Amino acid sequence: MSAIIDVRHVNKAFGGLRVINDCSIRVEQGSITGLIGPNGAGKSTLFNIIAGALPLDSGQVFLDGEEITNRPANELFHKGLLRTFQIAHEFSQLTALENLMMVPPNQAGESLFGAWFRPARVRQEEAQVRQKALEVIDFVGLGHVRNELAGNLSGGQKKLLELGRTMMVDARVVLLDEIAAGVNRTLLGDLVTNIERLNRELGYTFLVIEHDMDMIARLCDPVIVLAEGSVMVQGSIEEIQNDPAVIDAYFGAQP
Ligand SMILES: Nc1ncnc2c1ncn2[C@@H]1O[C@H](COP(=O)(O)OP(=O)(O)OP(=O)(O)O)[C@@H](O)[C@H]1O
Secondary structure, eight states: OOEEEEEEEEEEEETTEEEEEEEEEEEETTOEEEEEOSTTSSHHHHHHHHTTSSOOSEEEEEETTEEOTTOOHHHHHHTTEEEOOOOOGGGGGSBHHHHHHTOOTTOGGGSHHHHHHOHHHHHHHHHHHHHHHHHHHHHTTOGGGTTSBGGGSOHHHHHHHHHHHHTTTTOSEEEEESTTTTOOHHHHHHHHHHHHHHHHHHOOEEEEEOSOHHHHHHHOBSEEEEETTEEEEEEOHHHHHTOHHHIIIIIIOOO
16 A cells, blocks of 8 residues: 555644654555544644645655645645535535535636636536536435525534535545534434445545544544654554553553
């Protein structure tokens, strides 16, 4: 296997607080890799560094062999490195289907020039985008609420919609930050199933930060444990759960 994300010796401090300490991780192509660790271990900071949302102090990040250190998030988006975002306030007034249709970058219809000079092409592209959005919304199990305003969807349905938005572009790697938080068990089952299908059927690689250990256990292999900004241990969920250092630092030593 080859690493689609390769983080090498990254350091990051906020003021005097060193949050990421000589941290190196590899996310193998086609894997669903979990990233866990105690509160404050640096998981979100590392995510933000990989996603281009936060500059690092030193070290390097590679995407499929190409260095992407400190590249902006929109450039990484075009390269297929995506993270899910909460539905922005202004998008909550659009329907679920419209939210999906807003995603594709570089639509000819977005440019006045394109709309004026190439109306037939614009209409054709819009029809294609709509068709894709209809397929995606069925895929994520939200076909029955496609005309609901996104702001009226339940927390779990919004998470499914966020996942659906990654399918509107050619994603290669998706970073999921605590996607299970606040989602009921039934919808969580749908989310897990959809993540597995995206991985199996479309070849998505996932890097997943999650506090929900059931979800990590069902979904992720390998699991990376981060503590104080560096990798404590990496392995299968069974290996992690039986590692004395992890039990001590993360799960809490049994009395
Ligand atoms: N923008 C910031 N400015 C200053 N300190 C920050 C900033 N972002 C994070 N930190 C600090 O960095 C440390 C790591 O935070 P981070 O959010 O990366 O941890 P985490 O592992 O994701 O934690 P949690 O599981 O609680 O979400 C914390 O001590 C946090 O207070």
